[in-house]
Amino acid sequence: MNSILQFFILLPLLGFLVSLFIPGHKENLLSKTTFGIVGLHMISFQIFLLYWLWNGHPTLNLKEITLFKTTGYEFFVDFYFDKITATYLFVGSLLTFLVTIYSRYYLHRETGYKRFFNTILFFYLGYNITIFSGNLETLFMGWEVLGISSFLLIAFYRDRYLPVKNAVKVFSIYRVGDVGLILAMWMSHHLFHENITFLKLNNVELVHEHLQGHSWIGIFISLMILISAAAKSAQLPFSTWLPRAMEGPTPSSAIFYGSLSVHMGVFILLRTFPFWEYQLSVRILIGLLGLTTSLVTTGIARVQSSVKSQIAYASIAQIGIIFIEVAAGFEYLALFHFAGNAFLRTYQLLVSPSVVSYQIREQFYNFIPHKQAAKDSLPKKLEYSLYMLCLQEWNLDSFMYRYLWNPIKWAGKKLGYLTTPKVLRFFIPAYIAGALLFYYEEYVPSELHDYLPLLFSIIGLLMVLKSFTERIHARMSWILVILNHFWVALSISFNEHFEFKHTLLYLSGIAVFGMFGYFILRMLKSREGSIDLDQFRGYSYKHPKLAFAFLLACLGVSGFPITPTFVGEDLIFTHIHEDQVLLALFTALSFIIDGLAIMRIYARVFLGPHVKSVYEMAYRSS
Numbered sequence: 001m002n003s004i005l006q007f008f009i010l011l012p013l014l015g016f017l018v019s020l021f022i023p024g025h026k027e028n029l030l031s032k033t034t035f036g037i038v039g040l041h042m043i044s045f046q047i048f049l050l051y052w053l054w055n056g057h058p059t060l061n062l063k064e065i066t067l068f069k070t071t072g073y074e075f076f077v078d079f080y081f082d083k084i085t086a087t088y089l090f091v092g093s094l095l096t097f098l099v100t101i102y103s104r105y106y107l108h109r110e111t112g113y114k115r116f117f118n119t120i121l122f123f124y125l126g127y128n129i130t131i132f133s134g135n136l137e138t139l140f141m142g143w144e145v146l147g148i149s150s151f152l153l154i155a156f157y158r159d160r161y162l163p164v165k166n167a168v169k170v171f172s173i174y175r176v177g178d179v180g181l182i183l184a185m186w187m188s189h190h191l192f193h194e195n196i197t198f199l200k201l202n203n204v205e206l207v208h209e210h211l212q213g214h215s216w217i218g219i220f221i222s223l224m225i226l227i228s229a230a231a232k233s234a235q236l237p238f239s240t241w242l243p244r245a246m247e248g249p250t251p252s253s254a255i256f257y258g259s260l261s262v263h264m265g266v267f268i269l270l271r272t273f274p275f276w277e278y279q280l281s282v283r284i285l286i287g288l289l290g291l292t293t294s295l296v297t298t299g300i301a302r303v304q305s306s307v308k309s310q311i312a313y314a315s316i317a318q319i320g321i322i323f324i325e326v327a328a329g330f331e332y333l334a335l336f337h338f339a340g341n342a343f344l345r346t347y348q349l350l351v352s353p354s355v356v357s358y359q360i361r362e363q364f365y366n367f368i369p370h371k372q373a374a375k376d377s378l379p380k381k382l383e384y385s386l387y388m389l390c391l392q393e394w395n396l397d398s399f400m401y402r403y404l405w406n407p408i409k410w411a412g413k414k415l416g417y418l419t420t421p422k423v424l425r426f427f428i429p430a431y432i433a434g435a436l437l438f439y440y441e442e443y444v445p446s447e448l449h450d451y452l453p454l455l456f457s458i459i460g461l462l463m464v465l466k467s468f469t470e471r472i473h474a475r476m477s478w479i480l481v482i483l484n485h486f487w488v489a490l491s492i493s494f495n496e497h498f499e500f501k502h503t504l505l506y507l508s509g510i511a512v513f514g515m516f517g518y519f520i521l522r523m524l525k526s527r528e529g530s531i532d533l534d535q536f537r538g539y540s541y542k543h544p545k546l547a548f549a550f551l552l553a554c555l556g557v558s559g560f561p562i563t564p565t566f567v568g569e570d571l572i573f574t575h576i577h578e579d580q581v582l583l584a585l586f587t588a589l590s591f592i593i594d595g596l597a598i599m600r601i602y603a604r605v606f607l608g609p610h611v612k613s614v615y616e617m618a619y620r621s622s
Helices: 003-021 027-054 083-106 113-131 136-154 163-194 204-211 215-232 241-247 249-260 261-271 281-302 306-325 331-364 380-391 393-415 420-441 452-469 474-495 500-528 544-557 562-571 581-606
Strands: 058-069 072-079
Touching: 003 027, 003 058, 003 072, 003 113, 027 083, 027 113, 058 113, 058 380, 058 562, 072 083, 072 136, 072 452, 072 562, 083 113, 083 249, 083 261, 083 331, 083 380, 113 136, 113 204, 113 249, 113 261, 136 163, 136 241, 136 452, 136 562, 163 215, 163 241, 163 261, 163 581, 204 215, 215 261, 215 281, 241 249, 241 306, 249 261, 249 306, 249 331, 249 420, 249 562, 261 306, 261 331, 281 306, 281 393, 393 452, 420 452, 420 474, 452 474, 452 581, 474 500, 474 544, 474 581, 500 562, 544 581, 562 581
Parallel strands: none
Antiparallel strands: 058 072
């Protein structure tokens, strides 16, 4: 029975690869292939589900493939199947099948028809990897696929300003969630001294044995998991990204942000529940977060003028209640609530255009006066204050900008004097000097040696901060991202002695994809003359093949799953000790901000309104 699990991963992968080779003008073949693959996947699962239930619904675990193995470390792909996976796959397969049929007609003759179905199959592959994951590493692979497909679907109308801008915003919140997951993986390696699987996490004695005397480490891991879950499920203070994600087509809003992707935070909490089950403080914190989110977003939903925003905030409120249920230990209730919320929000989003036209007609011909409600009994000052706060979405966007993005931008702008020649003249010789120090490490005083890893990681972080805030030179921004990875590798090399092949594995992907991306930017510069980052340039309109090639380069450099960079980043973190929280934090920030900087380069150069268009473009939302 274990070997059948491979089928549910390989089938969406096969469908995605086949869809790439179908010509864009063959809409009928493309759509039939998509919902044929998804339909076969759904029917196969229904049969397997009955067989699994008939045999006593055993917990299945399959260690599929080892990608890298060395002393004290093993990176392997692990698949896991239990009632949580069964529920998520039942809901996901059915809703994806319905949405693909709906999209066949909804997107007829749309310019990005092929691109949409490619991305839906890509998303479905990531969804299956995530829910079948048997360890945090495999879950992170699916997590990253979901993040990239989210970005592509929100920016589906890539010739418009607002969808592209919101896609970058949503991706930035996803990267915050990635920080939590990366740090949780790092500390769990040190706690369990292995790549722990979810099957082993269900062993209460094993978990209790490792947490004895390491309660603060357990709380740290749990908090990092909570940050990831809150970011992915749009809980406070990350709630405002979900309505912004509705800029994509209605089918993608329904399948992504109404039903499946937005419930991934609930999934990771359910999957890791045996780990933090006996940490009362963490359970209280999760419950309070869910309760606060539900109260705040319920009020926001009631004052929204857009039907999609109303549905988005209502869904966030329900997910907050599911967080409370998970924290209280009501696993079956949480799963049932997830299924109900997913089906309801998908239905609401798919019929939302019809509902709007119906409501417009009704308010003119069948007007019903406002009835007395509980809120009318509140003092008027309080009622109006709450109304204004909800109308302004409790200033959550301003909060995120003030305390998260603005400090990063401020730090990057302080490096505004840097230009490409200065970077090459100063930092490359500095890196060579650092490499020589590493080569002659025995001559470095011990007092200095202990501070070098932190110093080099800070230099790498400065590189990527400058890249993220660069407003002019795209190629310099790209070079800075590459240099950041080299500084991180040097920093960790000083921190702990390990085999050179670890560094080689990590930097090989960076070097190959980095040179490939630089070559594309240089080619585009020679053709178009300007690729500055001061505005969206929309060059994918004239150069779609270059846009696709550069996207592949971006994925390779940012550590997309299965690339050498992805495995290398996880491997690098194993060489950071559990007491080096600052070093781990700076390294994680480097990885996260370089992902943002890379996708920002891609969005600014290739997406948005074409820079040479003669037509006026809307640059603000209502």
